[in-house]
Amino acid sequence: MAINYLYPDYEVIRNQQRCINCRVCERQCANEVHRYDEELKMMVSDESKCVNCHRCVALCPTRALKIVKTDNTFKENANWTGEAITDVYRQAGTGGVLLASMGTPKNYPVYWDRMLINASQVTNPSIDPLREPMETTTFLGQKSAKIRRNPDGSINTKTTPQLKLSVPVMFSAMSYGSISYNAHKSLALAAQKLGIFYNTGEGGLHEDFYQYGPNTIVQVASGRFGVHPGYLKAGAAIEIKMGQGAKPGIGGHLPGAKIVGDVSKTRMIPQGTDAISPAPHHDIYSIEDLRQLVFMLKEATNYEKPVIVKIAAVHNVSAIASGVARSGADIIAIDGFRGGTGAAPARTRDNVGIPIELALACVDRRLREEGIRNNVSIVIGGSIRNSADIVKAIALGADAVYVATSALIALGCHLCRTCHLGKCNWGIATQRPDLVKRLNPEVGSERLVNLINAWNHEIKEMMGGMGINSIEALRGNRLMLRGIGLTEKELQILGILHAGE
Amino acid sequence: MKHIDVHGMYFKDLNQIIRLSKDQHIELKDVEGQRYIGCGLSGKVIDIYGTPGNALGACLDGTQIIVHNNAQDATGDTMNDGAIIIHGSCGDAAGYSMRGGKIFIRDSAGYRTGIHMKAYQEKQPLLVIGDRAGSFLGEYQAGGTIIVLGLHQDGKPPVGYFCGTGMHGGKIFLRCDNLPRDLPEQVVAQTAMEEDLKEISAPIEEFCKAFSLDKDAVMQQHFFVLTPNTSNPYKQLYTYV
Numbered sequence: 001m002a003i004n005y006l007y008p009d010y011e012v013i014r015n016q017q018r019c020i021n022c023r024v025c026e027r028q029c030a031n032e033v034h035r036y037d038e039e040l041k042m043m044v045s046d047e048s049k050c051v052n053c054h055r056c057v058a059l060c061p062t063r064a065l066k067i068v069k070t071d072n073t074f075k076e077n078a079n080w081t082g083e084a085i086t087d088v089y090r091q092a093g094t095g096g097v098l099l100a101s102m103g104t105p106k107n108y109p110v111y112w113d114r115m116l117i118n119a120s121q122v123t124n125p126s127i128d129p130l131r132e133p134m135e136t137t138t139f140l141g142q143k144s145a146k147i148r149r150n151p152d153g154s155i156n157t158k159t160t161p162q163l164k165l166s167v168p169v170m171f172s173a174m175s176y177g178s179i180s181y182n183a184h185k186s187l188a189l190a191a192q193k194l195g196i197f198y199n200t201g202e203g204g205l206h207e208d209f210y211q212y213g214p215n216t217i218v219q220v221a222s223g224r225f226g227v228h229p230g231y232l233k234a235g236a237a238i239e240i241k242m243g244q245g246a247k248p249g250i251g252g253h254l255p256g257a258k259i260v261g262d263v264s265k266t267r268m269i270p271q272g273t274d275a276i277s278p279a280p281h282h283d284i285y286s287i288e289d290l291r292q293l294v295f296m297l298k299e300a301t302n303y304e305k306p307v308i309v310k311i312a313a314v315h316n317v318s319a320i321a322s323g324v325a326r327s328g329a330d331i332i333a334i335d336g337f338r339g340g341t342g343a344a345p346a347r348t349r350d351n352v353g354i355p356i357e358l359a360l361a362c363v364d365r366r367l368r369e370e371g372i373r374n375n376v377s378i379v380i381g382g383s384i385r386n387s388a389d390i391v392k393a394i395a396l397g398a399d400a401v402y403v404a405t406s407a408l409i410a411l412g413c414h415l416c417r418t419c420h421l422g423k424c425n426w427g428i429a430t431q432r433p434d435l436v437k438r439l440n441p442e443v444g445s446e447r448l449v450n451l452i453n454a455w456n457h458e459i460k461e462m463m464g465g466m467g468i469n470s471i472e473a474l475r476g477n478r479l480m481l482r483g484i485g486l487t488e489k490e491l492q493i494l495g496i497l498h499a500g501e
Numbered sequence: 502m503k504h505i506d507v508h509g510m511y512f513k514d515l516n517q518i519i520r521l522s523k524d525q526h527i528e529l530k531d532v533e534g535q536r537y538i539g540c541g542l543s544g545k546v547i548d549i550y551g552t553p554g555n556a557l558g559a560c561l562d563g564t565q566i567i568v569h570n571n572a573q574d575a576t577g578d579t580m581n582d583g584a585i586i587i588h589g590s591c592g593d594a595a596g597y598s599m600r601g602g603k604i605f606i607r608d609s610a611g612y613r614t615g616i617h618m619k620a621y622q623e624k625q626p627l628l629v630i631g632d633r634a635g636s637f638l639g640e641y642q643a644g645g646t647i648i649v650l651g652l653h654q655d656g657k658p659p660v661g662y663f664c665g666t667g668m669h670g671g672k673i674f675l676r677c678d679n680l681p682r683d684l685p686e687q688v689v690a691q692t693a694m695e696e697d698l699k700e701i702s703a704p705i706e707e708f709c710k711a712f713s714l715d716k717d718a719v720m721q722q723h724f725f726v727l728t729p730n731t732s733n734p735y736k737q738l739y740t741y742v
Contacts, residue, residue, distance in 0.1 A: 087742065096737075096738035098741075224619075228600065229543075229560050229562045232560070253737070268619070268624070270644070276641060276667070283574075296537055296559045296560065296578065299537040299556075300559065300560040
């Protein structure tokens with residue numbers, strides 16, 4: 001009979017000379033890796049429970065701890081890697097679907113890292129953003145293609161509803177339930193301070209957070225959890241979630257065990273019942289049906305809020321986006337396959353969808369070719385890691401970006417990718433009160449504000465370097481990009497030249 | 502009371518007039534498929550003559566809508582409160598994701614009626630169909646009550662295929678002698694006992710009153726009650742990487 005033994009992935013290395021038996025690591029670890037052995041009079045650890053979240057490492061006062069990847073190995077095999085073998089063991093032992101969290105860790109090409117940004121020399125002077133005005137304010141919504149005039153000849157400035165962002169960045173959807181109250185509060189506070197927006201995800205809006213409504217995007221997903229007229233009116237915009245980059249084509253399932261207390265109240269379903277978001281919206285089987293929901297939400301909110309339609313980046317994303325742009329939606333959000341999630345089947349996360357860089361380039365081109373690019377703004381997400389990614393995204397045609405993983409990292413996430421266990425030691429992806437209180441929303445929001453402000457400075461710096469003083473002039477400006485180490489086909493899809501051309 | 506002759510009026514204009522109207526009672530004549538009538542509206546009574554379009558009373562928030570004819574698709578989508586009373590039949594997906602209020606359909610309803618209905622505390626949605634519902638009735642149902650009376654079905658199951666698939670909360674009452682043959686294993690069907698019948702007595706009385714039916718005659722027939730099978734729930738087995 002097969003013995004189902006999985007050797008732990010990590011080793012907890014404790015420098016016993018430094019350890020003072022203060023037991024901080026023991027108290028901090030929700031996975032119960034560390035304990036004090038009364039007989040040995042020393043701390044011992046069970047590395048089989050370790051998820052490598054670095055909570056103990058970060059809080060050890062004497063730096064006595066480190067976590068290292070185990071060097072225990074199967075016989076080397078480029079095809080049957082240790083991971084491939086242990087996945088089979090896991091499934092043979094349980095019959096279960098492999099579940100994972102956060103964005104795919106697989107080694108797929110990151111096109112951001114294969115594009116280089118231009119700068120001015122001699123002929124077009126560069127600009128110093130510290131001393132000269134530099135505009136990063138962005139408006140999201142439908143843009144009129146022509147100037148309309150009133151009977152007296154003055155310009156009609158009435159537009160369809162727009163979102164005004166001080167920086168072309170928003171925090172993307174994470175539901176209350178998948179992340180904690182304090183994590184949501186941090187995002188809401190930061191969005192308010194920054195003049196940008198955060199997104200409720202599909203779990204409804206906690207009553208305490210209605211006050212941040214002007215900086216909130218409320219989401220409507222297939223499960224329609226917590227959706228009622230008051231909720232729709234509370235936000236600055238409404239997002240219809242059709243898909244998610246980390247798990248295109250499948251729905252969501254928050255198990256009954258996590259539907260407790262305020263999460264139950266916010267989702268408006270009884271405690272302990274499963275929250276199932278079906279894979280499709282059952283009233284949407286066509287672009288015409290999508291249009292029906294878009295206008296239903298506009299009717300319910302008196303045409304005062306822009307409607308966002310969020311789709312996952314999949315093979316025929318440009319045709320889908322073309323349909324969405326004709327549905328009456330104001331903004332399309334496209335989520336790339338490297339985007340994060342609180343839980344997704346690992347095979348879907350690691351194998352379904354396409355990179356956001358290619359999706360963005362082909363959607364922007366398709367909408368321009370069809371003459372409908374002004375019908376919608378494009379917001380992209382799915383692993384935006386820094387300000388250079390944002391500059392490249394805007395040069396490829398995006399109006400703004402959505403970030404979530406970077407925001408969580410700013411709040412303390414160490415990307416251990418075990419959100420689905422609900423025992424987040426950093427107080428983010430958990431509902432356990434003792435863990436949630438580890439995240440201070442005031443401090444958390446300050447760190448988010450710092451991050452976005454720092455990125456804004458960098459964006460301005462790079463724009464100034466290109467001799468561009470308005471983000472509008474960077475949008476879709478592919479001449480500012482060059483590929484490095486890309487094939488002819490990749491360059492053609494991205495619509496950019498190779499470095500040196 | 503405000504009268505509006507609707508005819509070919511654009512839905513946006515019609516709904517704006519309704520929204521801004523100070524009259525509590527509004528009567529719409531010659532409605533020709535205008536969508537979203539009463540969407541998100543609270544505190545009004547709307548009488549509709551002619552045929553309302555899709556998403557009638559979507560997100561409804563306390564208004565009462567009486568349709569003196571048939572209605573189309575997505576009636577009462579994501580409805581929160583109020584009542585929709587249809588003197589006729591309606592199309593697909595009536596009461597999709599409704600979380601409160603009631604929908605009475607005198608005759609029949611299309612596919613996917615009452616799917617993903619949910620309930621929470623005092624919000625207990627109710628959907629009653631006089632005759633028959635199409636396939637996927639109560640799919641993904643998470644709460645609330647659906648009653649199908651089969652008034653012209655002579656005891657045959659008054660539903661199409663896949664009734665209650667994915668159901669994990671709430672109740673479905675079917676007035677018939679035999680069960681649909683393809684009920685999923687995750688749904689338990691039992692003959693409605695006195696306790697169950699007591700539960701639907703008031704809703705059925707209200708339904709019968711709305712359409713001038715004889716309640717006693719309706720209640721005399723056999724009812725089944727369908728609930729989620731708690732010992733055999735939908736369950737995905739997971740293992741963690």
